[in-house]
Structure formats: C-alpha cells, structure tokens
Amino acid sequence: MANQAEPVTMATAFAEDAEAQARFRAHKRYLAWRGRLLPVAAVAIFLLLWWQAVEIFDIQPFIAPSPVAVAKVLYDRFDMLMANLLPTAIEAVSGFILGNLAAITLATAFVYRKTMEEALFPIAVMVNTIPVVAKAPILVLLLGNGMEPKIAIAAIICFFPTLVNMTRGLRDVRAEQLELMRILSATPREVFLRIRVPNALPYLFSALKIAASTAVIGAIVGEWIGSTKGIGALIIQSTYNFDSPLLYATIVVGSTFSALFFGVISLAEKRLLRWNVAHNA
Template structure:
C-alpha cells in the first residue's frame, strides 16, 4: 500500500466519522427542538381561539393570563404542591415496594399467585374514586389516605410487570445456574432480579405519573391543602386562570418525576432483553 493510498483511506474514514457526528447532532437537535415547536403551536392555537371567539376569562383564560397567574400566585401554588408531592412520592415508594415483595413471593410460590392474584385483579377493577372515600373513612383526613390511594394506583402495574420480568428468564441461563448448584437466593439476585429491571422500570415510569393522579384524587375527597384541594377551590370560585395554573404545576411535577425515573433507568439498565417491550 502506497503512502498516498493510506492517506486517502484515512481521509475517507475521517470524513465518514465527521458525517456520522453531524448526523447525530442533527438528530439530537431535532429531538430537542420539535417538542418546543409543538408546545408553541398549541399555545398559539389556544390564544387564537380565545381571542377569535371572545371566550370569557372565567370559562377559558388566555395563555398570557395563565402565565401571569403562575407568577403572581406562585407561592400559593408551590405551597400546595409540597403536600401533594410528599403524598405522591410516599405512595410511589410504598406501592412499588409492596408490589415487588408480592411479585417475588408469587414467583417462588405459584400457589400464592393462583390464590391471591384474582383478588388483586378484583381490587384493581374498583375505580379509584370509589376507593378514595373508603380509605378516607378508614384512615382519617390526613395524608395517610392520599398516600394509600397513590400506592394502590402504583401497585398493580408494578406487580404485573415485576412478575413477568422475574419469570422471563432465559431457560439456558436458568439451566446453567442449576448446573452450578446455585441457591434460590443466588438465582434471584444474580439472574431473575437482573433480568426484571427493564420490566420494573417500565412500570415505575407509569407509576411516576399515576401516583400524582392518586394523590390529587385523594385530596378531592377530603383535604384543605394540596393541588387537588386547590383545583376544587378554583373551580367553585370560577377562577379558571388559577385552575389552569394549578393543572400546569401538577403536570410539570408529574413530568419531572417521570424524567427522574427515566434518567435512573438509563444509569442502571444499559441493556434490554430480547423479549422485553
């Protein structure tokens, strides 16, 4: 190989790498830019409809009025967000922890799964608005029923996904563990749990949003503070700007919670099993 040929090949490789990097940058820019375009379009259409149809502010406020409310009543919104966030986070942790423990028991004791899983499904079919008053009567009017409601909403998706993840083990890997005389504890922590993480995080991302919904629904039933209580107050006082602002704050918190779980997943789960969806 001549020197000129080697230089030409190196330049070709360098050009290809540079082209690949530019393509990656364009894709990243596109992914970051398009959501902002979508939000800006939505706000523009919203403002135009309110202006063109002259919608009264107590029916549907303009985006500008909602933004002004977010600024002027930011302290009230944040003060009410704190209890809702505590209830959602506590329910998220409690519901998912109990689901993981029960899923582990179901996988190791099939009799337990066959006995109690139909009961779990039955409880899950009860609407959350029907569970909430019962829990308020049982647990009082404090944070406890809100945490319980958030936990119940988180529980079922995590249980189903965790059972599936713990059972979806490669038969060859399981056979290898048996050949190596691995104990049930070793099989669980070194194979089953490792394999279940993608399934678990799929459920956790769902729970991150639904736990906030559960906490808010609990506050609707009986509470003087929190995002749910503020929504009720704004609705009955026809303060639609505050109502929209409250919904936006709750949505932003839910989104941040979801993104936090997603970032944790990217740090812990750097693989995906072939049968995971």
C-alpha cells in the same frame, strides 16, 4: 510497489473511519437536539392556537382563559401554588415508593410460590378495578383526613402495573440461562440476582414510568376528599369559585410536576440500562 501502496491504503482507511465517526457523532447530536426542540415547538404551537381560539371566538374567561391570563396567575401566585404543590408531591412520591416496593416484594413471592399467586392475584385484580373516586372515601374513613389516605391511594394506583410487569420480568427467563446456572451450581440467590433481576429491570422501569404519572393523579384525587391544601384541594376551590385562570394554572403546576417525575424515572432508566442493547436501540 506493494510496500508503497499499503501505507496509502491504510491511511485512506483511517481517514474514512474518522469521517464515518464524525458523521455518526453529528447525526447523534442532531437526534438529541431534535428530541429537545420538537416538544418545545409543539408546546409553543399549542399555546398559540389556544390564544388565537380565545381571541377569535371571544371565549369568556370563566370558561377558558387565555394563556396570558394563566401565565399571569402563575407569576403572581407562584408562592401559593408551590405551597400547595408540596403536600401533593410528598404524597405522590411516598405512595410511589410504598406501592412499588410492595409490588416488587409480592412479585418476587409470586415467582417462587405459585400457590400464593393463584390465591392473591385475583384479589389484586379486583382491587385494581375499583374506581379511584370510590377508593378515596373508604380510605379517608379508615385513615382520617391527613396525608395517610392520599399516600395510600397513590400507592394502590402504582401497585398493580408494577406487580404485573415485575412478575413477568422475573419469570420471563430463557431456559438456557437457567440450565447454565444449574450446570455452574449456582444458588437460588445467585440465579435471582444474576439472571432474574437484570431480566426484569426493563419491565420494571416500564411500570415505574407509568406509576410516576399515576401516583400524582392518585394524590390529587385523594385531596378532593376532605383536604384543605394540595393541588387537588386547590382545583376544587378554584372550580367552585369560577376562578378559571387559577384552575388552569393549578393544572399546569400539577402536570409539570408529573412530567418532571416521569423524566427522573426515564433518566434513571437510561443510566441503569446502558447494558440493555434492545433498550438502547
């Protein structure tokens, strides 16, 4: 009798396990679809409320155009908007790369040279406290009216958050890990690559996601000073001309690019940090 009951019990266990896995996959699909649909629904509700507010309160177009007017400008002047987005995108991405590379390099130096951190970190804090609108004219005077000052502004804005997070990530290593590497006679390079860098990656990506948005802001602010093309220049032109639909359309284009940039960094984070249990949870 015991031999006959055993296969039944095992079959039941396998069936229950299959059902549990199916429920888990179904719940995971539900969460994925909910994560996609909720933002879309929120944007749709916001646009509906915006449209209703313009219609009910009879708001003048030069103050706040309706979403329909903004959509019409996006469609009719799409080529012009994309032509102005291109330089802004180049400036933002270039500043993002340069600023973060500089921050990662300096953070590495801070971890191994405490004296350098004590000397340079206060300067980095002081530079970070200067408003962007004050930095922009200085950099324009130093670098001219080309892309260089816009890239520099974007890089400076990206620099400080990455410096702080990367320094903390490289340094915030458990003593047990360092002791184990010492026992294994690991070289300083092996300790850096196998312990410090993996530990710092979650901190780094948190900073990179912030920098992805702020780099676009820096490029746009830089274009407010002495630029004839770009999203920032188009914002100034449409404001002075009281072309409110174009102003809103320009803001939509800039915000969409910033969101896409943020999404690319988030996707890279998910791909590279699959090993991080705390991150995936």
